[in-house]
Amino acid sequence: MQEAVVETHKLSRDYGRRQALLNVDLRLEKGEILALVGPNGSGKTTLLKILGGLLQPSAGRARVFGLDPFSRRRQVMRRTRFAFAPPPLYDQLSAREHLRLLGGLGLNGRPPTRQDVESALSMVGLLGRADDRVGSYSFGMRQRLALAQALVPPPQLLVLDEPTDGLDPLAVLELRGVLRRLRQERGLTILLSSHLLIEVEQLVDRMLVLEEGRVLYSGPPAGLRDGRQRLHLRVDQPHRAVEVLREQQMRPEASPDGTLLLPAGALSLSQAAALLEASGVRLLEFHEAKPTLEELLLERIRQARRDQGLPARGEVR
């Protein structure tokens, strides 16, 4: 079996009484794009910090390129670049100086090539202001510079913490394009975190959903939808329709507006129409609804919180 680029096994981390991560298993293969998704405080940054050798696990194991990132950080960082959030940068230096000097750190005095620097700056759209002090940059520009510095010199693994934070929709779109291109052209493995699933769902191969430090879901984004599509049936006599469907061994749910919900694929349109009309119920509307990933994710998070006896966000107990 090929060695995973990133692998964690029962990884846990606490800050005193607070459990930030609990038994997290993760495997990231070469060339994959994986997103860590979860609300603020779910443990995403803690996980990234452990992988970056900034924190040590309380229990379990983390490996990057097969190495312990805390004790072998230097070796890990030869092939890995990080962009932390919010972007820590030196206000008194320019973007070009960031790339040139940071890019040369630990490379035995070999500065990155001019071409690498220009290409990274151009990729994030900062070439025009490359020589301005970073102190004068907007948050979005800082975010882009954080990404650019992580591309010099070109890494094998790119780790981005909340890379879409502070970016306008167009910039988010561009970022997605950049990351796709990096994977296609350089075979980059990318691990990123976000609390907004909508911004990464089209980009990533897999995602790991974290809530209160626990893994809630691990797999492709589409997998969140498994078993979650619903048939929406609107009828003129909802009560009668429920009885009819139950007689057919189905378990419809009734929404407050009278719409009946059935699992996707339970009936075809013609079957439904025939069945209901045979009992004198008129079918007014029939469609299959696809909830957004965001809705599904929120539902899962709420469910997880209910299971743990915690209040859901926005709920008052």
Place this chain on the structure above:
Amino acid sequence: MAVRLELLKMGRSRRPWVAASTLALFLALMLFGFYTYAQKETGGQAEFRYTFENASYFNGLTFSLYAFYFGFVLILPIFAATEAGAQIASETHSRTIHLMLARPLSRRRLFLTKSAVSLGYLFLLVGGFLALSLLLGLVAVGWGDLNIYPGVLQMTSQHQSLPQSQALARFLLVWPAATLGLLTTLSLALLLSTWVGNPVNAVGSSVAVYLVLYVVSEIHFFEDLRPLLFTSHLAYWRALFQEHIPWNQVVSEALSLGGFAFLFLGLALWRFRNREEVG
């Protein structure tokens, strides 16, 4: 590359300018005090009748020595602590330390680079301060032979008289010697700034610890404790102004200070290598 980055950061920061301006202001104040005091003494307006101080005693070299001594014990340690605080605690606070740790650079090398750059800065600061005080002494007062009397700045137990050229050579020797003295404060501040994440707290606690130890090392009560404090040895360079330099004593105290500096640096490195970046 790490050194270049550190130098560029330091060059672009305000720290060197703040330090230089403060020291220049201090020298101006010292000059004013020196003039008025000398005038009062030699003009016969002193409050005491039996005095050894006379016009030939007050010259530019005496001024430079006074100014450097007080700057050394009271002002330069603050800048040493500030530099150390900026190198570690400030980068921790602004999380820019993450940027450097996300590079293939060992924590050891990062720490040693920062320490070396701070030491270089301190060396230049001490040299600049010495040069400026000597220049001001020459321009505003005029050099001459250097006379040092017992009790004055606790420098000697018998009257010492150094011809001008010899005194200037001694000032040159004081440069590295005083830097070594301040290295202890710098390394103490480096140690504290690896524990304290906030630069203001790091610098504040370093200065507070220095002042407490300095005061304790100056009080008779703590006679037994004094040799164990690095602050008791800090101004060992004063012996370099004796006609016959007591090398045994100078080397012995320099080694003690070196011991403290190595100890603090070792502890700071141990802490820095093993600490987590929680913030």
Place this chain on the structure above:
Amino acid sequence: MRTNWRGAWTESLLFLAAAASFLLGWSLTEPPPPTFGLEPPSEGALRVVTWNVGGSAEGGRPLGDELVARVASTLSEIQADLIALQEIRSEQQISQLVQRMGGDWQAFLASGEGSRVGMMVRRGDLRARSWPGNSRFVLASYRPPRHLLPKSADSPVPGDSGADGQGERRRGGFRNSILIAVLHADAFSAEKRNQSIGAAADLLQRFPAPRLLLGDLNIDPGLDKRQDLFSNDEHLDVESYNYLAERLQDAGQGGGSTAEPDRRLDYIFFSREHFELLEAGPLKGRRWGDMDHDPLIADLRPRR
């Protein structure tokens, strides 16, 4: 925090360097000056001693009668030619000292009450007077045997004018004598110390004769001594010392402390053109009860 032992060699090296520096530095530390050796003074040398024999109890008190015998025994051991004492309580004490020490001692005690300064000489002739109303200052002329006299000792010393000094032992001064001031300067006022030390220095300086100034001056401008609780103005003490040191040579320099706590308060100053310093230093281990000073001894060879 778990220790990462990989790469710990750098810290180990730094700790080793620290230990080596401390050890080497400590090995180079000069030991404190040894106590004064009590061999008899070399032939032709004048042995001079000054000793504040009072105690520290009750904020400072004169010599207790119970300690007179021990003081006498120590002074006999020292075999001095000239003894300056401070904090003597009474004539009776000085008589007891003379009696116990035996030999041909001449003694003088300043007039007044409480803590007084006194002098004793063996061999030779002593003329002394205390300052009117001051029990802590004695001016004397001492004519030692010929071989202990500096070459240029034929200048007249004061005393032959017959001024009215209280407690005068013998009127008149003489040629071929050493002019001596014994002083116990104020313990609590630097200003008073500055005045008395300055006046004594000026007085001695008026005469070209061989000169000695002895006593507990209560000043310590030595290295690295600060925040002296007994000084109301440290600067004045520096002034006092240097004023004196410009005129006379300090015999006890480098000899270490003479009083608790680690302070050099007792001094023997001599005119450098008349004497050569052979050896000087405090005699350790001779304090009893609440005594807080060591005797300070100097062997001076007259320049001939």
